[in-house]
Amino acid sequence: MSAPPADVDPAVLRQLRYMFEAGAWVLLESAIADLPSDLRWVFESGAVTIEQLAAIHDALGVTSATDIAAELRRRGLRGVAGLDETTVEKVSAAMPTLRAAVARIPLGRAMTITDPVVARLKDAPGVEAVEFAGSLRRGRELVGDIEIIAPVDDPAPVLDHVLSMGDIAHVLHRSERRVYFLVDRVQIGVRCPATAVAGATLLHLTGSAAHIDQLLDRARANGFELGPEGLIRGEGEPIARTEQEIYEALGLDWIPPEMREGDGEIDAAAAHQLPVLVSRGDIRGDLHMHTQWSDGRDTTKTMVGRCADLGYEYIAITDHSQRAAASRTLTVDGVKKQAEEIAKLRERFPAMTILHGCEVDILGDGKLDFADRILERFDIVLASLHERLAQSPDQLLKRYFAAMRHPLVSIITHPTNRILPHRAGYELDWDAFFAAAVDTRTIVEIDGAPAHLDMNGTLARRAIAAGVTVSVDSDCHRADMLDRQMALGITMARRGWVEARHVVNTRPIAQVRAAISAKREG
Numbered sequence: 192m193s194a195p196p197a198d199v200d201p202a203v204l205r206q207l208r209y210m211f212e213a214g215a216w217v218l219l220e221s222a223i224a225d226l227p228s229d230l231r232w233v234f235e236s237g238a239v240t241i242e243q244l245a246a247i248h249d250a251l252g253v254t255s256a257t258d259i260a261a262e263l264r265r266r267g268l269r270g271v272a273g274l275d276e277t278t279v280e281k282v283s284a285a286m287p288t289l290r291a292a293v294a295r296i297p298l299g300r301a302m303t304i305t306d307p308v309v310a311r312l313k314d315a316p317g318v319e320a321v322e323f324a325g326s327l328r329r330g331r332e333l334v335g336d337i338e339i340i341a342p343v344d345d346p347a348p349v350l351d352h353v354l355s356m357g358d359i360a361h362v363l364h365r366s367e368r369r370v371y372f373l374v375d376r377v378q379i380g381v382r383c384p385a386t387a388v389a390g391a392t393l394l395h396l397t398g399s400a401a402h403i404d405q406l407l408d409r410a411r412a413n414g415f416e417l418g419p420e421g422l423i424r425g426e427g428e429p430i431a432r433t434e435q436e437i438y439e440a441l442g443l444d445w446i447p448p449e450m451r452e453g454d455g456e457i458d459a460a461a462a463h464q465l466p467v468l469v470s471r472g473d474i475r476g477d478l479h480m481h482t483q484w485s486d487g488r489d490t491t492k493t494m495v496g497r498c499a500d501l502g503y504e505y506i507a508i509t510d511h512s513q514r515a516a517a518s519r520t521l522t523v524d525g526v527k528k529q530a531e532e533i534a535k536l537r538e539r540f541p542a543m544t545i546l547h548g549c550e551v552d553i554l555g556d557g558k559l560d561f562a563d564r565i566l567e568r569f570d571i572v573l574a575s576l577h578e579r580l581a582q583s584p585d586q587l588l589k590r591y592f593a594a595m596r597h598p599l600v601s602i603i604t605h606p607t608n609r610i611l612p613h614r615a616g617y618e619l620d621w622d623a624f625f626a627a628a629v630d631t632r633t634i635v636e637i638d639g640a641p642a643h644l645d646m647n648g649t650l651a652r653r654a655i656a657a658g659v660t661v662s663v664d665s666d667c668h669r670a671d672m673l674d675r676q677m678a679l680g681i682t683m684a685r686r687g688w689v690e691a692r693h694v695v696n697t698r699p700i701a702q703v704r705a706a707i708s709a710k711r712e713g
Contacts, residue, residue: 227364227371228378229256229336232289238281239274246273254369255336255380256289257325257396258419264407265418287400295333296377297611299641299679302327304377305337307358312341312381315352320389324382324396330449330682332644333612338380338396342389349383390433391421401453402446409441409457449648449685466690469663471681473691475699476505477673479550479573479604479636479664484529485510486517487668491529495536495545497670505544505700507571508533512551512560516577521549523565530568544700546570550604555580557593559600566599571707573636574600576608579617588619595631601707602662603628605638605645616645625657632710634695635659637687639680640666651687660706662695 226234233256234244250271253259259282262268268279296304305323312321318341322328325336343349346368354362354370363371368383384392395403395418403417410417414424421429422437431440438445443460447468450456459465481487482494491508498506510521510529521529526549533547548571552560559566559574566572574594576587594600606624607616628635635654638645643666646654654661663684665676684694691697695706 227254227380228293229259229289230254232256232293233259233282233285236281236285236289238285239278243271243273243278246271252366254364254366254371255338255396256286257336257398257400260286260400260403261395261419264404265416290335293335295335295612297641298327298330298332298334298644298682299675301334301337301377302675302679304374305339305379307356308339308353308374308379308381311353311356312339312349315341315343315349317343317345318349322393324393325398328397328448329399329451330648330686332647332683336380337378338382340389340393340396341381341383342386343383344386346383350381353381388420388429388432390435391429391431391437392419394434394437395419397448397451399452402451402456405453405457406437406441409443413441415440447685449682450688452686466688468685469681469689469691469694469697470685471678473694473697474503474663474677474681476503476507476544476696476703477665477667477677478507478546478548478571478602478662478696478703479509479638480506480667480673481510481550482508483519484508484521484525485515485519489670491532492536493670494667494673495540495543497673499540499543501674503543505546505703507546507548507573509548509550509571509573512549514554514560515550515552523561526561526565526568548573550575551600552577553590553594555582555590557590559594559597563599569599570704571601572599573602573604575604576606576617579608584617584619587617588624591619591624592627595627595633598711598713600633601710602634602636604636604664605640605643605666606635607645607647607650608643609645610642611644621650621653622657625654625659628654629658632660632706634662634706636666637661637663637680637684637689638666639664639676639678639683641676641679644679644683646683646687648683648686648688651684651689655687655689655693659693660695661689661693663689664696 230244233239234241247253251262253262263283268274309321312318320342322340324338324340326334327337341349350370358374359372361373371378371380407417416423422431422440423429431437435445444463444465446456446460480494482491511517513520513522530547533545537545547569549569550573553574553576554560609616637651663680665673667673667676695703
C-alpha cells in the first residue's frame with residue numbers, strides 16, 4: 192500500500208491494513224488449496240516460497256512428491272531459476288516426512304473411489320491398459336496417494352473423457368499428460384505417459400522410495416542412470432523402458448509391486464530367491480463369512496450362490512456367537528435351524544462343499560462363547576477377540592492361548608482386531624503368539640475385510656517365518672463384496688511374502704478337513 196494522506200483517521204487506516212493483509216492471506220490460502228496435494232505440502236513445509244514452488248513446477252513439470260524425489264536424485268533440482276543450494280537442501284530435508292500430515296484412507300475405500308475412474312479410462316479412446324501406481328499398487332493398507340496410469344500417445348481426448356465424469360468435484364491441475372481432481376474429498380491423479388515410456392513411469396511412480404533408491408544405487412554401480420524415462424547409459428537413449436526390462440538389465444528377477452518396500456526384496460531378486468506369491472487363482476475356498484443369521488446383509492442362500500459363481504470348491508458359513516457385540520448373533524436355538532438350512536443348500540449346490548461353522552467370541556476369561564456340546568456340532572470353529580475389556584496385552588495373549596489350546600478351535604481370526612483407520616491393533620508378544628499357534632496347530636487368519644486387513648503384510652511375514660499356517664478369508668457380510676474382500680486379503684498376504692503352500696485354503700477340501708480333524712483328535 193502507498194503512503195496514506197495525512198488526514199486519514201488512524202483507526203480507519205489500521206482497519207484497511209487489516210483487511211488488506213487478511214484478504215491477501217485468503218487469496219494465498221485459496222491458491223494453495225487448488226494445488227495438487229504434494230505441492231501444497233512442499234510449500235507448507237517451509238522449504239520454498241510460492242514463487243519458488245511455481246518455478247520448480249514450470250521448469251520440471253513435477254506434480255507429486257515422487258516426481259520431486261526423482262529430480263532430486265538425478266539433478267538435484269539444478270537449472271531451476273531462483274533456487275539456491277540452501278533451498279534445495281531444505282526441499283531434500285522435507286521429503287522424508289512430506290506426507291506425514293496427509294490423511295490416508297483405507298485401501299478398500301481407495302479402490303472403491305477409483306473404480307469408476309478406472310472404468311472411465313478403459314472406455315477412453317486409444318487406451319489399452321490402465322494401472323494403479325504408488326501405495327495403492329503396492330497394496331498398503333492405508334493409502335496417501337492415488338495415481339492411475341493410462342499410457343496413450345494422444346492424451347487430450349483421454350483427459351477430456353475422464354473430466355466429463357459427473358463425480359468429479361473439483362479439478363486441481365491439468366497439463367498436457369496429467370490431471371488431478373477431487374472425488375468425495377479424495378485427490379486422484381491420472382497420468383497418460385507416452386506408450387514408449389509407460390513402463391518406466393509406472394516403476395518410478397509405484398515406489399516405494401526405499402525400493403527406488405536401492406534400484407538407483409544398483410543402476411549407478413553398473414554405470415546406468417534410472418529415471419522416469421527408463422534405464423540410461425551415458426547420454427544415449429534408454430536401453431530398458433519396461434519394468435521387466437529394467438529389472439532384467441539390473442540382474443534382478445521381476446519384483447511384484449506388493450514386495451517393493453526396500454526390505455530385502457532386491458537382494459532376494461538378485462539371488463533368484465523371490466517367493467512365488469499366493470495369487471487369487473490359488474484360492475479354493477473362503478472360510479469366513481456372515482449371513483442374516485448374525486450381522487450379514489444377505490441370506491445364506493445368496494452368499495452360497497455367489498460363492499458358487501466365484502468357482503469355489505468349498506466355503507464355511509461362520510456367523511457370530513451369542514454374546515458377540517454384533518447387531519444380530521447366532522443363538523443356541525439358531526444353530527440347529529441354520530444347520531438344517533445348510534443341509535438343504537448342500538443338495539442344491541452339490542459341486543461345492545458347504546461347511547457349517549461359527550466365529551465364536553473368546554470371552555474375558557479365555558473361555559468360548561458356546562459350550563463344547565454346541566461347538567462340536569460345527570464343521571469348523573473360528574475364534575476371535577472382539578472386546579478388549581480394558582485388559583493388558585499379557586491378559587489378551589492369555590485369552591488367545593486358551594482359545595488356541597481348545598481342540599475345537601481351528602482358526603484365530605483378525606488377531607490384532609484393529610479397525611482402520613481409527614483403532615490401532617493390539618500390541619502383543621507376536622513371537623509368543625505365533626509360537627503358540629504352531630505348537631497347537633492353530634491356523635491364523637489374514638482377513639480381507641476393509642476395516643481389518645489383519646494380519647497386515649509385516650505380521651503375515653513374521654507368521655510364516657515362524658512356521659504358522661494361515662488362511663486368507665473375506666470375512667464378508669455382503670455377497671457382492673465376496674470377491675473384492677478376498678482380493679484384499681490376498682493383497683495383504685502378498686505383502687507378507689506368503690506363498691500358496693503357507694495357506695490352508697489353497698488346499699483341497701480333504702486336506703482342510705484333515706487339518707481340522709488332526710487338531711480335534713489331538
